[in-house]
Amino acid sequence: MELTAEFIEAENKELTRQYKKLLRISYQTLTDEDKKMIRKAFEVAVDAHKSQRRKSGEAYIFHPLAVAQIVASEIGLDATSIASALLHDVVEDTEYTLADLEQMFGETVARIVDGLTKISSLKKDRDVSLQAENFRKMLLTINDDPRVIIIKIADRLHNMQTMDAMRADKQSKIASETLYIYAPLAHRMGLYNIKTELEDLSLKYTEPDVYKDISSKITESKAQQDQYIKDFKKVIEDSLDEEGLTYEIKGRPKSIYSIRRKILAQGVTFDEVYDKFAIRIIYKSDKANEKFLAWKIYSIVTDHFRPNPTRLRDWISSPKSTGYEALHITVMGLKGRWVEVQIRSDRMNEIAEKGYAAHYKYKEGKEGESSLDEWINRLQEALENPDQNAVDFVENFKLNLYNKEIFVFTPQGELKSLPKGATPLDFAFSVHTEVGLHTRGSRVNGKLVPLSHTLKSGDQVEIITSESAHPTNNWLDYATTARARAKIKSSLKDEKKELADDGKAILARKLKSQKIPLNEKTINELVSYFKLNTSLDLFYRVGNGTIDNKMIKEFAAQRSNALMSFIKSKIRKPNTPPDIHKDEITNNFDSLVFGPEDQKLDYTFAKCCSPIPGDPVFGFTTIKDGIKVHKNNCPNAIAMRSNYAYRIIKAKWVDSSDTGYQTDIVLTGIDNLGLVNTVTAEISNHLNVDIKGLSFTTQGGIFKGKITVVVRNNALLKTLIENLKKIDGIDQVTRV
Numbered sequence: 001m002e003l004t005a006e007f008i009e010a011e012n013k014e015l016t017r018q019y020k021k022l023l024r025i026s027y028q029t030l031t032d033e034d035k036k037m038i039r040k041a042f043e044v045a046v047d048a049h050k051s052q053r054r055k056s057g058e059a060y061i062f063h064p065l066a067v068a069q070i071v072a073s074e075i076g077l078d079a080t081s082i083a084s085a086l087l088h089d090v091v092e093d094t095e096y097t098l099a100d101l102e103q104m105f106g107e108t109v110a111r112i113v114d115g116l117t118k119i120s121s122l123k124k125d126r127d128v129s130l131q132a133e134n135f136r137k138m139l140l141t142i143n144d145d146p147r148v149i150i151i152k153i154a155d156r157l158h159n160m161q162t163m164d165a166m167r168a169d170k171q172s173k174i175a176s177e178t179l180y181i182y183a184p185l186a187h188r189m190g191l192y193n194i195k196t197e198l199e200d201l202s203l204k205y206t207e208p209d210v211y212k213d214i215s216s217k218i219t220e221s222k223a224q225q226d227q228y229i230k231d232f233k234k235v236i237e238d239s240l241d242e243e244g245l246t247y248e249i250k251g252r253p254k255s256i257y258s259i260r261r262k263i264l265a266q267g268v269t270f271d272e273v274y275d276k277f278a279i280r281i282i283y284k285s286d287k288a289n290e291k292f293l294a295w296k297i298y299s300i301v302t303d304h305f306r307p308n309p310t311r312l313r314d315w316i317s318s319p320k321s322t323g324y325e326a327l328h329i330t331v332m333g334l335k336g337r338w339v340e341v342q343i344r345s346d347r348m349n350e351i352a353e354k355g356y357a358a359h360y361k362y363k364e365g366k367e368g369e370s371s372l373d374e375w376i377n378r379l380q381e382a383l384e385n386p387d388q389n390a391v392d393f394v395e396n397f398k399l400n401l402y403n404k405e406i407f408v409f410t411p412q413g414e415l416k417s418l419p420k421g422a423t424p425l426d427f428a429f430s431v432h433t434e435v436g437l438h439t440r441g442s443r444v445n446g447k448l449v450p451l452s453h454t455l456k457s458g459d460q461v462e463i464i465t466s467e468s469a470h471p472t473n474n475w476l477d478y479a480t481t482a483r484a485r486a487k488i489k490s491s492l493k494d495e496k497k498e499l500a501d502d503g504k505a506i507l508a509r510k511l512k513s514q515k516i517p518l519n520e521k522t523i524n525e526l527v528s529y530f531k532l533n534t535s536l537d538l539f540y541r542v543g544n545g546t547i548d549n550k551m552i553k554e555f556a557a558q559r560s561n562a563l564m565s566f567i568k569s570k571i572r573k574p575n576t577p578p579d580i581h582k583d584e585i586t587n588n589f590d591s592l593v594f595g596p597e598d599q600k601l602d603y604t605f606a607k608c609c610s611p612i613p614g615d616p617v618f619g620f621t622t623i624k625d626g627i628k629v630h631k632n633n634c635p636n637a638i639a640m641r642s643n644y645a646y647r648i649i650k651a652k653w654v655d656s657s658d659t660g661y662q663t664d665i666v667l668t669g670i671d672n673l674g675l676v677n678t679v680t681a682e683i684s685n686h687l688n689v690d691i692k693g694l695s696f697t698t699q700g701g702i703f704k705g706k707i708t709v710v711v712r713n714n715a716l717l718k719t720l721i722e723n724l725k726k727i728d729g730i731d732q733v734t735r736v
């Protein structure tokens with residue numbers, strides 16, 4: 001790009017305009033001192049980045065300025081955070097040092113920038129093979145100052161908004177990483193608007209066709225939605241006005257990502273997703289009357305529209321652990337449609353949109369810890385567990401990010417928040433680690449229940465403890481929260497280590513009698529021979545007797561035979577190549593090619609998503625099983641792309657001849673005579689598709705069927721599904 005004088009002048013004018021906008025849109029009230037600090041940070045950032053440009057050709061300074069605008073208005077942080085956002089890349093990319101920033105802006109700004117610099121430098125550390133370890137280190141900065149992670153989320157949002165100039169593989173990796181960790185973090189920090197945008201942008205780059213399709217359909221149906229909200233408002237506004245309330249009613253469309261998730265989970269089309277938007281009533285109130293007015297509005301809405309009693313969510317009496325407060329009701333609206341109505345005061349609405357920042361703006365006094373502080377303290381405890389595998393840690397950590405909540409009571413009547421699906425064991429560890437580790441049983445509402453019992457909101461839970469009780473492997477099947485699982489694993493690992501130490505000594509003695517030394521080479525051979533993952537597994541199994549003397553002797557004999565075979569092969573090499581079956585070559589090589597050079601490589605299909613020709617797919621290089629082929633929308637795809645991007649291989653279909661691929665179809669509908677015959681005739685006679693398995697069940701006039709078919713490609717499968725949907729009585733047809 002040629003940088004003419006006119007271009008540079010226009011760029012400088014735009015820069016000044018964006019800087020003024022930053023001061024104007026700030027959520028916090030900025031003092032003169034604040035404005036001076038922000039001005040100084042802006043000037044330092046302009047000077048530091050003066051010679052840098054982004055891949056799009058734009059001056060680099062526009063990136064920190066955009067991040068600062070997100071921090072100022074969408075998240076609503078203070079002047080210190082705005083200055084830190086402007087300076088977030090200065091230490092990493094320019095000649096300015098941390099000491100320079102501390103001298104100019106003080107210790108707090110320097111500490112936040114230092115945290116952001118550490119996060120950015122992680123991706124350049126070639127020794128860390130797993131991205132999960134990087135995430136773990138990143139999360140350690142939360143305890144130093146939560147603003148570090150929040151500014152990092154703003155930085156990621158702007159990167160996602162301006163990713164068009166990047167290579168497609170880079171876009172896919174960054175988008176997967178965003179879905180895997182940044183969107184859940186934004187959710188946990190209460191930044192719901194940013195979480196939604198991150199999810200939608202991620203879908204845009206991981207499944208662009210799906211994103212465009214849903215986006216265009218939402219645009220087409222917007223006029224209808226606006227009219228529906230207008231009509232809904234008309235019904236209740238007279239009653240609300242009569243009560244003298246100051247309020248506004250607006251619609252909130254469901255995000256593209258959540259509509260996509262619903263389509264996949266329920267096996268429905270876009271038109272069949274009934275709750276594509278929610279209606280939000282935001283009212284003005286002082287703190288003392290908030291709850292009273294929320295229930296008054298609830299009463300008015302339910303006077304006009306029949307509520308669904310199972311869909312009432314009272315987040316005012318018991319706020320979510322993110323600080324979110326609102327009353328959610330689902331009512332039978334106009335035209336016989338269920339509509340979610342969210343009732344919030346203007347204060348609650350600010351907390352819902354700004355999260356952490358608004359939560360602290362409205363925090364009165366210092367009455368105990370906020371739920372976010374409590375969460376950060378628990379997170380720190382999990383992070384400081386040095387024995388936990390990084391991937392396990394990130395997976396466990398994610399468990400507590402998105403989960404819906406339930407509220408249960410202790411025997412003394414204290415209220416505790418737990419993730420939906422939690423068990424008494426999760427409750428025990430939430431009370432105290434020692435209570436959890438010595439759990440012997442539990443009572444829920446006065447009755448003895450197993451540790452695997454699923455708790456419900458309103459349950460009163462009592463834990464029975466015993467000094468002799470301790471965790472077993474079964475406990476991992478019962479625990480669902482990250483805290484409980486981490487503590488159980490840590491306890492089991494300590495126990496396992498003790499037994500493994502004994503096992504190592506036993507193994508050394510037994511190998512010595514076979515005249516085999518216990519060294520690294522022998523240990524690796526043993527781990528491979530017994531199909532284990534680590535030397536700890538090997539020593540543990542010897543210690544508990546799973547690997548006995550006889551098995552070790554068999555290993556020694558096999559090792560001896562293998563050595564003799566190796567010596568013979570060196571003496572006399574075979575003249576003929578091994579026989580390879582022709583059909584095997586056809587099946588393995590004539591359907592997919594990999595990498596930029598379209599190489600033909602060995603591969604197998606992943607069982608988690610069972611791809612067939614025509615499905616968008618990618619290759620994943622495993623440690624033991626070679627290349628596994630997964631669908632692009634496989635449930636495990638995001639984690640794989642995020643944690644192991646270096647193992648992902650581009651894959652595309654080539655002529656697969658007449659090879660058949662097996663897949664399952666599920667049908668539901670209204671049972672009638674001869675329906676099974678009609679379905680099987682459609683499959684076999686009209687489309688020449690083989691049926692490998694068939695099962696139908698009927699209950700109360702409704703049938704559910706599962707058919708295993710063999711098809712040549714995805715296009716044929718889609719035609720089959722469309723034809724089956726046309727059969728009278730069939731309600732839904734979905735591919736498993």
